[in-house]
Amino acid sequence: MTINLSRRGLGGLLGLGAANAFVPAKARAQEAWPSRPVRLIVPFGPGGAADTLARVIAQPFAQVTNGGSLVVENRSGGGGTIGGGAVATSRPDGYTLMIADMGPNAVGKELIPALSFDPVRAFTPIVHLVNLPLVLITRQDLGANDVAGLIALAKSRPQPLTYAAPSVGHPTHLADELFLKRAGARSEAIQYRSGAEVLRALVAKETDWAIISLSSAMPFIQEGKVKTLAVAEKEPIAALPGVPTIAATLPDFEATTWHGIAGPAGMAPDLSVRIAGVFNGIIARPEVRENLVRTQGAEFVGGTPADFAAFIRREADRWIPIIRSANIRAE
Missing domain, CATH: 3.40.190.10 (Periplasmic binding protein-like II)
Incomplete structure (x- = not known):
């Protein structure tokens, strides 16, 4: 939401330009999101379910964001942890996001004990898009x-x-x-x-x-x-x-398999909510729903960053005992 100080008691004393001078640069950057192309990293190769989802939701991104650009980038390997690692070490400014998945975002450390990041702590969950x-x-x-x-x-x-x-x-x-x-x-x-x-x-x-x-x-x-x-x-x-x-x-x-949107840890809460709103809007579009139901049988979820964070914690709690009991290691 754009902050307009003239509506907060300053009346005609300040013009919009002067008002914006009182707004921290970080806040202005978040409010303008996206003001430059956003990278959406798919931690798997082309042609799979995660890649298909990413490319379908990228199509209406410009319309939903009034001209924004979403660039899909495949970074496969390590069961999704290579792409996940690239996102985890990015700046938490909303311009590097990923298609979230159980491996890199919930249980990867259990599968690969030497993994350099903790999936539950290294990311900011933003929105749960679909179950497949x-x-x-x-x-x-x-x-x-x-x-x-x-x-x-x-x-x-x-x-x-x-x-x-x-x-x-x-x-x-x-x-x-x-x-x-x-x-x-x-x-x-x-x-x-x-x-x-x-x-x-x-x-x-x-x-x-x-x-x-x-x-x-x-x-x-x-x-x-x-x-x-x-x-x-x-x-x-x-x-x-x-x-x-x-x-x-x-x-x-x-x-089920599930996918959402996540960013690096440390993203500002208001930025996460803004981005969640954009992607909630995308998966509400009839052409997106028709495509993903037809090609993937998708069940749409949506919601808030808090909703997605709680879901990921539940998934980790549910699947880590299965990994341990079956002694599954991806090394």
Whole structure:
């Protein structure tokens, strides 16, 4: 909000220019945000769910900010921690932001003990944008037709089934381990470099099952190249009518991937609120919602910086015990 001292009791004694002289330079810079291009770092490679989200929300940024510019920059590696590190060491002025993700922003230190920053302390959470549904799929000829069948098969095999994950400690990898813990079953992980490689491996019968993002799996589901057993949401989703939830077999099971906007630690609270308002406005736009629902099955969240900070703390508290119990390390 622009501060106008003439409305605060100074009447006509001061012109707007003189009034602005009394406003600290830092406050004026925050009020004018954005007055130059904003970098939005995606801590993963091009083409994935985080990258797609970033490019969709970048399109209306200029309209929402009256001419501002949002430049998407991919900085992949280390399960998102390389890009996260670049943001963590940036100036907290609102001009370097990131697509927040569970790894770099919540549990990365648990996965990589030597990590140079603490994900919970190194960032300013700004706004929780979306949750993205996950789906449990198998290769077509595995022989399991539902969740109970997959669990029974995993328990009956003398050699463990294998599951595919996009990388060590990826949210879908954690969802796999949560599934196995709740099911009381064994399965061995085979790590790949992306969701696309996970799907290729299932089609090629290199591995048996996976929990993967709906946005990655949908083309393969539609073409009948994989078998869909369940979704990891608490409730069935419109994008997969008739497909049950994992929770129908394993009560209260829920896992999603999530993304938001974060900046470096130390951002001024009023600046964080201003930026949250911009991105809340972007995800309220019909064309943005239609695109992300169609391509990713997105559930929109929004809210305040405080809301997102509390959510991240809950996610860390929820998933760190899973990481420890499964002894997952991304080093």
